Amino acid sequence: MSKDEIFNKIADIIADRFEVDRDKITLDLNFKTDLDADSIDFVEFILELEDTFGAEISDDAAENLNTVGEAVDYIASNSAKK
Amino acid sequence: MKIAVDAMGGDYAPKEVVAGIELARDRYPEIEFDLYGQTDKVKPFLNNADHINLVQADEVIAMEDEPVRAIRRKKQSSIVLGAQAVRDGKDDAFFSAGNTGALLAAGLLIIGRIKGIDRPGLTTTLPVLNKPDQDQFLMLDVGANADSKPFNLYQYAILGKYYAQTVMGVKNPRIGLLNNGTEADKGDMVHKAVHEVLATAKDLNFIGNVESRELLNGVADVVVTDGFTGNAVLKNTEGTALSMLKLIKSSIMAGGISGKLGAAMLKPVFKDIQSKMDYSKYGGAVLLGVKAPVIKTHGSAKAETIANTIGQIQTMLKNHSVDNVVDYFDAHSEEMAQAKADMQK
Incomplete structure (x- = not known):
């Protein structure tokens, strides 16, 4: 899956889950500061990413994912290993 | 279904x-x-x-x-x-x-x-022992969240109200806040803040603070508490009941022939008490x-x-x-x- 495809899927999930305008989602969007989300929303989101991409995101990695761009890179490199 | x-x-x-x-x-x-x-x-x-x-x-x-x-x-x-x-x-x-x-x-x-x-609450139904017109009450949170904010307790009150209405069939549930005294100014910062909000909430039949020793006497239909306190009170209630039963049993066994004869005559009474205390008949704990x-x-x-x-x-x-x-x-x-x-x- 290309980075563009990964980005599009993640953007769909964010738009749906956090009720954000799909067009306003960029690689720079920060999950922790730009979304009206609490810690439970964030864990739900990580779980949905794992289910969608079949990738395992460790607790440490999840801690360090702040932006959409970082999530795209993480998933792209993890899928590449498979 | x-x-x-x-x-x-x-x-x-x-x-x-x-x-x-x-x-x-x-x-x-x-x-x-x-x-x-x-x-x-x-x-x-x-x-x-x-x-x-x-x-x-x-x-x-x-x-x-x-x-x-x-x-x-x-x-x-x-x-x-x-x-x-x-x-x-x-x-x-x-x-x-x-x-x-x-x-x-x-x-x-x-x-x-x-x-x-914000935070779902774990809810359990417990028996009321000495009140003819009430046989159970609801308590939440009993342990889904160890750290609760005032807003969480306010939402528990609403969740508890709907559960009591729809599942227990109580029309206008009396909602009590578990605290270390009944006066409005009792408790820590969280409980004082919750009392203030519940006292002015329009849709809730808030009856004020309630003490844990009154719970089994049916002081409220819904008891609102933070998960840490609720879990401690739940376990203490279960533990006290079990310890009392053990104490009665060991006293009977040590009471010689007259104690045992008396216990035999009271067997139906003990059965009745056991049935009232058996909270499993009320079902399980619900994540509301x-x-x-x-x-x-x-x-x-x-x-x-x-x-x-x-x-x-x-x-x-x-x-x-x-x-x-x-x-x-x-x-x-x-x-x-x-x-x-x-x-x-």
Whole structure:
């Protein structure tokens, strides 16, 4: 899956889950500061990413994912290993 | 209606779970059951598969597994697959006697919160012992959250009110705040703040602070508390009752022939007390505030308790207890946002 495809899927999930305008989602969007989300929303989101991409995101990695761009890179490199 | 069942959860699983579900199937012919578990272990205990569908789940979440890690790593477990089926609308409610933390995590993270709910609360029904017109009351949170904010307790009051109305059939539930005294200014900062909010809330029949020693006397229909205190009070209530029974028994045994004769004559009285104290007949603990009924019964539950708990779920589904809460929070979303902002000041 290309980075563009990964980005599009993640953007769909964010738009749906956090009720954000799909067009306003960029690689720079920060999950922790730009979304009206609490810690439970964030864990739900990580779980949905794992289910969608079949990738395992460790607790440490999840801690360090702040932006959409970082999530795209993480998933792209993890899928590449498979 | 269709209920997802964790066939692998509990001290006597899958045998007693299957027996309990068969009992419930015979009582409630309108219910279909999806039993999630290792089918080769579950099937031998199933006598009659009417209305019961076995679904293979390769993994099992053990009682000692760390909850959030378990639901993230054991994706083929009965708890995760059952919760996913409820999330996807294949089943209407989820029942387990297994790992409480994992069930709560699955309810919270897989089935998800009702929009507008900050923290779901774990709710239990307890007996009222000395009041002719009331035989039970509800307490929440009894341990879903160890750290609670005033806004969470305010929402527990609303969740408890709807549960008492739709499942216990109490028209205008009396809501009490568990505190260390009945006066309005009692308690720590959190409880003082909650008292202030509940006292002015329009839709709630708030009766003020209540003390733990009055709970079993029916001082309220819904007792609101933070998860840390609620869990401690629940365990203390259970423990005190058991210790009292042991004390009575050992005194009788030490009381010689007259003590034993007296006890024999009082046997029906002891039976009656035992039946009143048996809170398993009221069903299991419910995670309120998630999008579908999620119910946990004791790990040591046997078939009869499991069937009773299914009865409780049937009442929740029949009376649309979750829909009522969804409608309320939908209609009051602005009020909730305002209340949350006010309480965080």
